[in-house]
Amino acid sequence: MENNLLDYQESLKHALSQRDEIEKTVKELLKRDIKNVIFAGCGGSLAIMFSCEYIMRQNSSIPAFAYNAGEFNKLCPKLLGKNSLLITASYSGTTPETNEAVQIAKEKGAATIGFTGKADSPLSKNVDYVFLNNAKTGATNANLIMLYEIIFSIMRELDGFEKYDAVMQALDTLPDNLAEVKKLAEEKAENFANEYKDETKFLTIGAGLSWGEAYAYAICILEEMQWLYAQPVHAGEYFHGPFEIVDENANLIILKGEDFGRPLVERVIDFSQKYTKRLVILDTKDYPLPGVDEEMRGYLTPFALSAALDKYSEKLAEIRNHPLSIRRYMGKVPY
Structure with a gap:
């Protein structure tokens, strides 16, 4: 490590x-x-x-x-x-x-x-x-x-x-700060992997500067690298269709930054926790970023989330015995 x-x-x-x-x-x-x-x-x-x-x-x-x-x-x-x-x-x-x-x-x-x-x-x-x-x-x-x-x-x-x-x-603070984010995310990532290792369907949710991470985690990690069904959902669109499939068995991975998209994500959390306990919330506020002005933290949203999610991906791959490097089609067959 x-x-x-x-x-x-x-x-x-x-x-x-x-x-x-x-x-x-x-x-x-x-x-x-x-x-x-x-x-x-x-x-x-x-x-x-x-x-x-x-x-x-x-x-x-x-x-x-x-x-x-x-x-x-x-x-x-x-x-x-x-x-x-x-x-x-x-x-x-x-x-x-x-x-x-x-x-x-x-x-x-x-x-x-x-x-x-x-x-x-x-x-x-x-x-x-x-x-x-x-x-x-x-x-x-x-x-x-x-x-x-x-x-x-x-x-x-x-x-x-x-x-x-x-x-x-x-x-300039990112090399040290993101290494620390990875360390801080270790325990929650391990818990996530243990609890969700047998699940096959996920919604990943974000908005603003967390949206790219929600999108990538669904299509690049859960689908491409773990062969699991995953749908990226923009928090602003959640209440215009996707929330209808939420019940006690729905698995939601919700990414919460400190930028203008945060209120949209908070609305999703406020609603969803009434109907399912299967919420995995990554909030950049949980990660200290020494040397970063409070006003700048929002801009670092995708970096902090990406670093934390790296650990979630790593732990999930380990417990499922499905390395992140395995592909079924990509680079293997014509497409």
Whole structure:
């Protein structure tokens, strides 16, 4: 465990070390008169982009849109052009939809940035600017750190975002703070695994900056890596259909951040606990983040939840004897 934590911290530190280069890149990009930002990805890479889209929509006058890369390729948004910036990610750098999105964007004259773990991958070669996450573990949070560095740099330059330094200082605490979150989550994760090891159906619920984590935990962990049925439900949509299936046997994993989405999640909890005891609630307030201003904690919602959920995934996989690395179809058969 100690070695894994050290590797995890090193991947985060590497992402933080890219800040100067990212700031330089953003200044260069903005000479192109960027008027919109488009995030395109698949699976976990897309999930972390949801938080960036929310943050930009809340704080920036520059429109931001997050797309599944496959849908982006078929839709080819009309606003895509020489004043667009496409930001994409693929750990392998070989995701077909992601690479196609880059080609489409470049054909329209857009600037492109990619995040990947492979320096010699197609994605590395196709984008205008590439940043490597250099991660043995923790690639998701490493990518999100660099995404934050990009979007907050853009907002500082174009919107005069005054909290840039405070956000960067909060990010600097992550290698130590997230390692501690993992340690603090250990006991609850073990209890979760013991209690839910035989369950086969889950709802994962979030809103705001916890939504991407709820989405990813359902499709990337429970479904992809554990072969369990899981439905990600946005807390704002919960009362418009999904709550009708909730009874004493329903299994709800509810992610509660400290951002604008928190009240939506609290409403879900207030209702659901009347009808089922099968609630697993992860609240970022349960995790101290030393050195982080109270006002900045909301921005760190996806990081804290991701770190805690890593332990939940690990413990569940162990007790079910179903390693997170096993796949039935992905990378094994044509699709």
